[in-house]
Amino acid sequence: MSHVPADAPFVPLGIAVLTVSDTRGLNEDGSGDLLGERLAAAGHALRERQVVPDDVYRIRAVVSAWVVRDDIQVVLVNGGTGFTPRDTTPEALMPLFDKAIDGYGELFRHLSLESIGTSTVQSRAVAGLIDRTLVFAMPGSPKACATAWDGILAAQLDARTRPCNFVAMVLPEAERCDSRQAPTGRPADTRTREGVAS
Template sequence: MSHASADAPFQPLDIAVLTVSDTRSLDNDQSGDTLQQRLIGAGHQLSERVLVKDNVYAIRAVVSRWIASAQVPVILVTGGTGFSSRDSTPEALMPLFDKTVEGYGELFRHLSLASIGTSTIQSRAVAGLANRTLICAMPGAPRACALAWDEIIGPQLDIRHRPCNFVDQLITVPDAACSTRTLSGVA
């Protein structure tokens, strides 16, 4: 958990956006547009934006490339989280996770209850950490993307968010000598 002080300076992150869809293109991808607008509006940078068909291996190929890059600490995935025969985003992502962020899906469904009622049980929103990269998958509706960003992801990507956030988990900081300990007077 990050316990930086609330007055720590904001740290912009490079965030990649992946849209999973068999029907959209980048020209009419409102969900990807929603995420891009929100992350830039929050002060982060869009590192890359890609759209792939709903195919486990196509999804894994893009996400694996980003996970392997030290330049992409956050990946947002929209689409493919339902129960149709073509929805395969959770199946593509979960084997890549080093750790699963169970609370993300639970909280997303809880927050969705107010607007879509019991249909929220059909959302398979998932998140996890892989190689110091946070990966959050959400439904492909723009309203669902807005909810996920505004209520969960955005705050967790702000180092000033209290009591904790994910920023320190994602940024590799060089080891610094402890100022209270010295070895033979040398820090």
């Protein structure tokens, strides 16, 4: 667990939004609009936004291109997390994860229980870390996106959230709090990306 110092400052992150839909374009993308507005209001930067069809390889191609960019630390994916034959977002993303964030899906379903009842079991919201990029997938309705952002992501993408948050996972080593540093005598991870070192 990464403990946050009392005087931790807010750190704006570069965030990309991907909408997975066979029927929506950018002009009809209320969920992408909501996420873009929420992240900007929180002080983060919307780096890029796209809409792609429900297709494993199209989803992977966009996310793979984004996670190697120095200016993107977080990718938000909405849509394609249900149980229909066309819902393939989890299948597209999970093989890419270096580490899965199991608690995200668990908490999302817990929060959704209040509004949609037991139908929440059909949500396959997933999240994980790909290199130094956080990827969060959620259902495609604006209400579900609001649940994910307001109930989980707004706090976990804020470096001031205590006792811990995910921002340290995408910050340069020098900016992480002491509990994220490698123990004495053990080398720290030295992989770097320009602008976002590990």
